[in-house]
Amino acid sequence: METSLIPRSLGQPGLLSDIRAFLAVVRREWTIFTRYPSWIIALFIWPLIFPMMYILTARALSGPDESGLAVFIATTGATDYIGYIIVGTTVWMWQNIVLWDVGFALRNEQMRGTLESNWLSPTWRFSYLLGQTGPQIVSMAMFIGVTALEFGILFGVRLNGNPWMIGLMMLAAIPAIYGLGFAFASLVITVKEANTFVFLIRGMVMIFCGITFPVAILPAWMQSFAKWLPQTYLIHGMRAAAFSNAGVNELLPDLIPLLSFGGFWLIVGYFTFLWMERRARKTGAIGQY
Amino acid sequence: MSQFAVEAHQLVKKFPARPGTGDKNPSPPSPLPEGEGRRGEGKKKRWQFWKKEPKATFTAVSGVDIQIQRGEIFGLLGPNGAGKSTTIRMLCTLLEPTSGTAHVNGYDIVRQANDVRRSLGTVLAGERSIYWKLTGRENLEYFAALYHIPPAVAKKRVDELIERMELKDRANELVEKYSTGMRQRVAIAKALLARPPILLLDEPTLGLDPQAARNLRELIATLKQEGHTILLTTHYMEEADQLSDRIGIIDTGRIIALDTPEGLKRRIEQKEIIRLEVSGWQAYIGEKLLALQEVENLVAHRQAEADMWEVSMQATDSRTVLPKLMESISQNGTRLVNMNIVKPSLEDVFIHLTGKALRD
Numbered sequence A: 001m002e003t004s005l006i007p008r009s010l011g012q013p014g015l016l017s018d019i020r021a022f023l024a025v026v027r028r029e030w031t032i033f034t035r036y037p038s039w040i041i042a043l044f045i046w047p048l049i050f051p052m053m054y055i056l057t058a059r060a061l062s063g064p065d066e067s068g069l070a071v072f073i074a075t076t077g078a079t080d081y082i083g084y085i086i087v088g089t090t091v092w093m094w095q096n097i098v099l100w101d102v103g104f105a106l107r108n109e110q111m112r113g114t115l116e117s118n119w120l121s122p123t124w125r126f127s128y129l130l131g132q133t134g135p136q137i138v139s140m141a142m143f144i145g146v147t148a149l150e151f152g153i154l155f156g157v158r159l160n161g162n163p164w165m166i167g168l169m170m171l172a173a174i175p176a177i178y179g180l181g182f183a184f185a186s187l188v189i190t191v192k193e194a195n196t197f198v199f200l201i202r203g204m205v206m207i208f209c210g211i212t213f214p215v216a217i218l219p220a221w222m223q224s225f226a227k228w229l230p231q232t233y234l235i236h237g238m239r240a241a242a243f244s245n246a247g248v249n250e251l252l253p254d255l256i257p258l259l260s261f262g263g264f265w266l267i268v269g270y271f272t273f274l275w276m277e278r279r280a281r282k283t284g285a286i287g288q289y
Numbered sequence B: 001m002s003q004f005a006v007e008a009h010q011l012v013k014k015f016p017a018r019p020g021t022g023d024k025n026p027s028p029p030s031p032l033p034e035g036e037g038r039r040g041e042g043k044k045k046r047w048q049f050w051k052k053e054p055k056a057t058f059t060a061v062s063g064v065d066i067q068i069q070r071g072e073i074f075g076l077l078g079p080n081g082a083g084k085s086t087t088i089r090m091l092c093t094l095l096e097p098t099s100g101t102a103h104v105n106g107y108d109i110v111r112q113a114n115d116v117r118r119s120l121g122t123v124l125a126g127e128r129s130i131y132w133k134l135t136g137r138e139n140l141e142y143f144a145a146l147y148h149i150p151p152a153v154a155k156k157r158v159d160e161l162i163e164r165m166e167l168k169d170r171a172n173e174l175v176e177k178y179s180t181g182m183r184q185r186v187a188i189a190k191a192l193l194a195r196p197p198i199l200l201l202d203e204p205t206l207g208l209d210p211q212a213a214r215n216l217r218e219l220i221a222t223l224k225q226e227g228h229t230i231l232l233t234t235h236y237m238e239e240a241d242q243l244s245d246r247i248g249i250i251d252t253g254r255i256i257a258l259d260t261p262e263g264l265k266r267r268i269e270q271k272e273i274i275r276l277e278v279s280g281w282q283a284y285i286g287e288k289l290l291a292l293q294e295v296e297n298l299v300a301h302r303q304a305e306a307d308m309w310e311v312s313m314q315a316t317d318s319r320t321v322l323p324k325l326m327e328s329i330s331q332n333g334t335r336l337v338n339m340n341i342v343k344p345s346l347e348d349v350f351i352h353l354t355g356k357a358l359r360d
């Protein structure tokens, strides 16, 4: 081994190095993810359980001859009430899982003690958060794929639309959903009681965004509030794409607000991160758990 | 390039006081000379409607000055809660000082934080600083990328360090299956990855068995020979004594003495240390002994055994003290079991400086 008297650093700063560091975070996260085998079970069970609750409730309420369903179809315009419900519940689960996975990504590392050792390196710090998002999106895509598959097989739910349009809606939702996750991830590092926000946010999505019903049945004030939640547009747009064969033009009224909220939440997420980083350097929060 | 590897000037770190929980320091809160629970100056009046109490602060480090030469091993020695880790955390840019400045490898720790990070290899909280769900090798490859080492160089460097840290046989096993000593070696390999000129080691031998601790101390000595500057913290006297070129003794956030190990010991060279093992020790005996002109810095420790005490004191002339000592001890069921007269160690220097023992 080389022994020079003043060691010369092997590091080579530069954009390429920062990209490689980012990819290393992605790879690390993926490797660790695959080493917890329980996710496979979760992947097959969870997509069924949560929507089932609503589907069974819907069945019970629709009466023995299912006459109630006619009313539901009339108010929602949906022909397939199961498909209608699973779009809503899937969006809710997506946001919920992102809040836990991405939201607690840094917090978990803080508790394990590895956050500080990452922070010690000269890597762009937002990479640590951004890098965890890659594997999360992949696992989420699997989750949504399994949902579609399971309900297709078990309940005969069929898409009546262009899968690419559904994909487009989901893609457009990524900035908003993950931006919120970033903001949240930064908050839980310094504000220990931030868990409450998860319950607040998912509660709001559950009630305001119409996960199992059309927003139109809400009182006026709730409807105007729903306009401020990006998930409302995502659910509406996905239903249109999946069951009414909507094209890009019909989806624009949902796509545009969704992307605008996405930009907004990404910026909020990034600045919350910067704020947290600064604050942590003052209070020492990174090293506490 | 600056003359010093590490240079700190009047570093101060105040934390917001923790409400309720108080310190994580297990010893009872001693009234500090200053700082402790001191109220901040308070925000401007016009913010009052927001109802923000002026924040109470806790001073963990209060005015530390250090200058570490290139190629030197500098030991920061102090009891729990003295501010060792806080000082290291400021130097490695995890914490921003409340006031004061510091340069590492010539770079300002606040304004040139990334250059500081490139110059440093830091070991904090040893085994907790690596990923247990990754193998030793995966850990090192991951951190090599974070330290911006080009892949081809990184591969060689990781192999080299795995070999050197004697991890070769198990490099492809998950870290969760390693022993504490092996994890610590991975953590140190991680700090060495980018071959940084300066190493900061926070209690590197904490929790290691004696053999592993000895090996690690040998490694640290070798690293110095290879040209690394090393700042290490410890609350083991022997470790600081054996490894360090110079030692700073830190207590309640201040450096109270800074010298070579020999220089520190010379300060109380003319003194002798009398160590006693006593059963049935009474506090009043201590007071009586301290009243003697020749005796100072008496410290009594209850031992694990029922009523055995270890008592040590510094005496200017043991010959005149001994008769008086025997006389006052063999009374009221107090019994002398063992006695030694020894040369001062660093521990005694610490007691001399602070009037309290380093470890409780």
Ligand SMILES: Nc1ncnc2c1ncn2[C@@H]1O[C@H](COP(=O)(O)OP(=O)(O)OP(=O)(O)O)[C@@H](O)[C@H]1O
Pocket: A283, A284, A285, A288, B015, B016, B018, B023, B024, B025, B058, B059, B060, B078, B079, B080, B081, B082, B083, B084, B085, B086, B087, B235
């Ligand atoms: N983030 C923090 N917020 C509030 N107080 C803190 C924080 N970090 C450390 N302290 C307090 O500052 C003091 C100094 O802590 P520090 O960790 O620097 O001590 P140390 O010398 O490393 O001791 P140890 O031997 O226990 O590691 C302690 O009383 C500790 O409780």
Ligand SMILES: [Mg+2]
Pocket: B084, B085, B086, B202, B203
């Ligand atoms: Mg410490």
